[in-house]
Amino acid sequence: MSDTPNEDELTGGAPTPAGRKSVERIGDRKLKPSTMMMGHGYDPMLSEGALKPPIFLTSTFVFPNAAAGKRHFEGVTGKRPGGSEGLVYSRFNGPNQEILEDRLGVWEEAEDALAFSSGMSAIATLFLSMVKPGDTIVHSGPLYAATETLIGRILGKFGVNWLDFPAGATREEIDAVLRQAAGNGNVALIYLESPANPTNALVDIQAVAASRDAIFTGETKPPIAIDNTFLGPLWLQPLKHGADIVVYSLTKYAGGHSDLVAGGVLGTKEHINTIRSMRNTIGTICDPNTAWMLMRSLETLELRMSRAGENAIKVCEFLRTHPNVERVGYLGFLESTPGMERQADIYRRHCTGAGSTFSLIVKGGEKEAFAFLDALKIAKLAVSLGGTETLASHPAAMTHLSVPEERKQALGITDNLVRISIGVEDADDLIADFAQALDSF
Ligand SMILES: *Cc1c(COP(=O)(O)O)cnc(C)c1O
Numbered sequence: 001m002s003d004t005p006n007e008d009e010l011t012g013g014a015p016t017p018a019g020r021k022s023v024e025r026i027g028d029r030k031l032k033p034s035t036m037m038m039g040h041g042y043d044p045m046l047s048e049g050a051l052k053p054p055i056f057l058t059s060t061f062v063f064p065n066a067a068a069g070k071r072h073f074e075g076v077t078g079k080r081p082g083g084s085e086g087l088v089y090s091r092f093n094g095p096n097q098e099i100l101e102d103r104l105g106v107w108e109e110a111e112d113a114l115a116f117s118s119g120m121s122a123i124a125t126l127f128l129s130m131v132k133p134g135d136t137i138v139h140s141g142p143l144y145a146a147t148e149t150l151i152g153r154i155l156g157k158f159g160v161n162w163l164d165f166p167a168g169a170t171r172e173e174i175d176a177v178l179r180q181a182a183g184n185g186n187v188a189l190i191y192l193e194s195p196a197n198p199t200n201a202l203v204d205i206q207a208v209a210a211s212r213d214a215i216f217t218g219e220t221k222p223p224i225a226i227d228n229t230f231l232g233p234l235w236l237q238p239l240k241h242g243a244d245i246v247v248y249s250l251t252k253y254a255g256g257h258s259d260l261v262a263g264g265v266l267g268t269k270e271h272i273n274t275i276r277s278m279r280n281t282i283g284t285i286c287d288p289n290t291a292w293m294l295m296r297s298l299e300t301l302e303l304r305m306s307r308a309g310e311n312a313i314k315v316c317e318f319l320r321t322h323p324n325v326e327r328v329g330y331l332g333f334l335e336s337t338p339g340m341e342r343q344a345d346i347y348r349r350h351c352t353g354a355g356s357t358f359s360l361i362v363k364g365g366e367k368e369a370f371a372f373l374d375a376l377k378i379a380k381l382a383v384s385l386g387g388t389e390t391l392a393s394h395p396a397a398m399t400h401l402s403v404p405e406e407r408k409q410a411l412g413i414t415d416n417l418v419r420i421s422i423g424v425e426d427a428d429d430l431i432a433d434f435a436q437a438l439d440s441f
Contacts, residue, residue, distance in 0.1 A: 022102070033106045033233075034302040037295075041102030055292045056095045061087040078277050091283040096291035101264075103298050104254075107233035108246060110266035114276055115291055119229065119249025120146050121284035122263030126225060126247060127151070127189070129278035133159030135188035138181045140167045140203045142411055143193045144227065144249075145399065151191075160188075167194060167201035168343060174204075174211045182215055192226040192243070194236070194350075198359055198395045198419050199411055200329050202346045209242025223271055229253070230385070234305040235353035245271050252386030256297045256304050262286045304388060305356075307424040312356035314427040315420075315434065319360055324368070324438045326416065329359035356422040357385045364441070366415040369394055371441035373418060378425060378433040385421035390430055393419050 022040045024031060042053050063069035068086065075084035076092055087093060097115045105113035116122035127150065131137060137151055141164040151162050161184065165177040181187045190212060194203035208224060216222060225245035226238045229252050238246050245267035248254060255262060263286070265275055279285055286294075316330040332354035334344040347354075362368050373381050379390040383399055393399065400413050408414075422430065 036106050037103055037298045037301065040106060041099040053096060053099055053292065053295065055288050057288060058094070059090045061089065076280060078273075081273055083273065083276055090288075091285065092280045093285065094288050094291070096288040096295070097285060100286075100291040100294050100298075103295065104248075104264050105266055107301075108237045108239050108266055110239060110246070111269045112272035113264060113266045114272060114279060115250070115286045115294070116263035116265065116279070116284050117286045117290075118261045119144075119227075119247070119251055119263040120150070122247055122249075122265050123147055123227070124150060125278050125282065125284045126245065126265055126275055127155060128282070129275045130223070131155065131160050131188040134161075135186045136161040136163060136181045136184055137189050137191055138162070138178060138187055138222075139164050139191040140169070140193055140196065140208075141165070142167070142196050142199065143191075144197060144229075145403075147191075147193070147227070161185075167196040167199065167203050168346075169204070169207075170342070171204070171207040171211060174208055175215065178211050178215045182220075186220070187216070187222045190222050190224045192224065192238075194226060194228075194238075195230050195331065195355075197230070198329075198400070198413060198417065200331060200359060202331070202343055202350065204346045205238050205241040205243055205350060223267075225267075230357055231351060231353070231355050234302060235309070235355055236351050238350075239266070241350055244268060245275075250294055252384065253305055253308075254297060254301065254386075255294060256301065256386060256388060258382075258384060258387035258389065258391075260290050260293050262290050262294060304424055308356035308386075308422050309353050311424065311427040311430060312354065312358065312422040315422055315430050316358060318431045319434060319438075322435070322438050324363050324372075324441065325360065326363050327361040329361065329417075331355060331358070358420055358422075360418045360420055361414065362416050362418065362438070362441075364416055366394075366397065368441045369416050369418050370397075372437045375437040375440040376433055377436070378429060379420070379437075383419075385419075387421070388424045390423040390425060391421045395419055 044050055047054050072084045072086050072088045074080045076088055100115050101113040139162060163177055163181045165174055190208060192203045195201060212224060223244040225247055226243045227247045228236060228238055229249040232248060245265060248264040250262040250264050313332055316328050316332060319325050320328045331347055334340045334347050362372055373392055373394060376392060379392045382391045383393045384391060395417060396408060396413050396415050
């Protein structure tokens with residue numbers, strides 16, 4: 001016997017679902033996600049030794065024999081649970097998407113994961129797989145605008161009901177809404193988004209899970225899904241706090257370069273199998289090229305998010321001291337903001353970082369906010385977030401333009417509120433840019 005570890009020690013003896021071996025531990029040491037992003041789920045020897053996975057541009061896959069084809073279809077059609085053991089047709093899956101899914105799951109230690117063509121197609125596929133006419137979706141509010149449209153206007157047309165509670169709700173408030181929903185029939189899904197956009201209000205996932213477990217039993221217990229786009233996977237891992245399913249717009253921090261649109265869903269095998277059958281039917285999977293770009297992005301995810309988070313701390317510390325700034329709505333300041341004790345408590349229990357997306361409330365109104373935005377030289381004026389570059393936008397006049405005035409007031413979407421997503425530039429350069437823009441009005 002030699003001193004070098006044998007293959008089973010290197011792999012932990014765990015072949016990935018498609019049979020590709022992966023290094024998940026060395027001896028007793030479980031490898032960290034940032035290490036696993038370089039090779040997990042990919043065997044170069046299956047691709048002529050190519051260090052990086054090739055992009056598999058093919059619409060269909062050849063079966064080794066007819067019996068194998070039959071077995072694969074038993075998996076695809078759900079006759080046998082767990083999906084296909086091999087590749088069949090590119091609407092169902094492909095090598096790039098499977099490797100990506102294996103790697104996505106690693107960050108939150110999820111049992112399984114799925115990749116989608118957009119964040120919204122991920123959310124739509126999740127909803128379609130879980131609800132039927134007469135069911136109720138209970139959700140935190142506000143939600144990403146397109147998600148609210150999907151629940152209220154589109155699923156509503158098919159007889160699906162909804163009830164919501166405010167993102168910052170207490171256990172008692174959550175209990176009251178869940179009890180009311182339970183009294184109205186089947187609650188199919190509890191759907192959360194935290195922090196809420198653009199208020200940054202955090203949802204108490206632990207309280208939602210405790211409330212769900214107290215009010216529902218057995219078969220009637222609805223799964224808890226959460227949109228983790230703003231803080232995941234680095235700063236918030238909802239599966240560890242009681243959520244069953246995590247949803248991502250991978251367009252944002254995960255993609256991270258503002259050059260692709262994609263989505264993801266993570267969770268238990270059971271839930272993922274349900275969602276996978278719907279994806280197989282309607283074809284909301286992401287394409288191989290996007291999957292490949294996302295794999296490249298995941299290699300630097302921790303580097304990018306860490307740097308953006310450190311930059312945001314420095315920039316926000318500067319912004320809060322500037323005379324033309326009324327307030328900075330940044331999660332890192334919850335602890336030191338009077339009246340925010342409950343939110344600070346949720347933050348302490350759930351989050352490991354404050355992220356890099358926040359609200360800047362300037363002194364004045366739309367005129368001052370627009371003057372600030374128009375004066376920026378480094379930060380780009382665009383919606384979206386989580387990219388390597390710093391972006392700034394004006395929710396009241398842009399993303400939330402169609403929200404009725406009353407609701408805007410209730411959500412605190414005022415004319416002097418600017419949304420900022422900090423990138424990975426030099427922090428002092430960004431501070432110089434914000435300083436000159438704030439001095440311009
Ligand atoms: C962007 C976004 C979405 C939608 O994702 P797409 O990739 O644009 O479809 C959903 N939820 C949140 C919180 C988002 O920021």
